[in-house]
Amino acid sequence: MSRPLRIAFMGSPDFSVPALRALHGAGHHIVAVYTQPPKPAGRGQRETPCPVHRAALELGLPVRTPARVRKDEAEHAAFRALDLDVAVVAAYGLILPKAMLDAPRRGCLNIHASLLPRWRGAGPIQAAILAGDSETGITIMRMEEGLDTGPMLLRESVPIGPRMTTPELHDALAAIGGPLVLRALAENPEPVPQPEEGVTYAPKLSKPDGRIDWWQDAAALDRRIRAMNPWPGCFFQAGEEVIRVLAAEPAPGEGLPGTVLDGAPTIACGAGAIRLLRLQRAGRAAMPAADFLRGFPMPAGTVLAPTPA
Missing domain, CATH: 3.10.25.10 (Formyl transferase, C-terminal domain)
Structure with a gap:
């Protein structure tokens, strides 16, 4: 590996944990982990940290849990002060403003659970099964202000079996996100704009x-x-x-x-x-x-x- 990069990791659910572990295991310098704030859970409604938060603490990494970031100029300044080479984002749950997207030297890379431009949005795994798609995958994308519209760096496909459920597909995709983003960081491939045709959206489920x-x-x-x-x-x-x-x-x-x-x-x-x-x-x-x-x-x-x- 070339020199370790200064990275902020931004994610919250189980899907994001393998990527965090992969970056840490590869020797990169993770200077901050951003996650959703702890939320009440269980019968006692105790404040419970999300899976990425728990993994970060286990790895001894500093954790930040801002409730919002879009208009918080203090958060923008704190993010710039991290002097990042890159930020890696995987199902973080908050929309990043331009001030944060532009702060790292290599920008913010998103691990997105679809073969963009198919299934932009919050529920790509469920949408792929619901539509009867024969495959989906992971796209490493350089983030911009639009919803999952940024240029693509790498993609890897995963077949969707005829009886596959969301948890099974979720785990298959989570397993390849870490290795794929490590490749993107090491190879620094030329970004490819997403095609204008074939765009579909996967809204948040209710x-x-x-x-x-x-x-x-x-x-x-x-x-x-x-x-x-x-x-x-x-x-x-x-x-x-x-x-x-x-x-x-x-x-x-x-x-x-x-x-x-x-x-x-x-x-x-x-x-x-x-x-x-x-x-x-x-x-x-x-x-x-x-x-x-x-x-x-x-x-x-x-x-x-x-x-x-």
């Missing part, structure tokens, strides 16, 4: 995105269940209860959408049917469908009501 619409075709509903796992999770109404679907698969069958076709249970969709494999009632443990049905029968012929948003 709870209504997990609502099951039985009028969708079975293949689309299967993708939704795999994409929305674990957040926001897919759910449907059965009587007075909201039931979460943790796993399912397309199955033979047809009927009025929302009708229980057999004791598996298999539910008719807008086209085809879907077999529910793992379910959960509110406040109860998740369990295989066969065990779930012993305590919550759903006999054939039952028509499930439309799920409220």
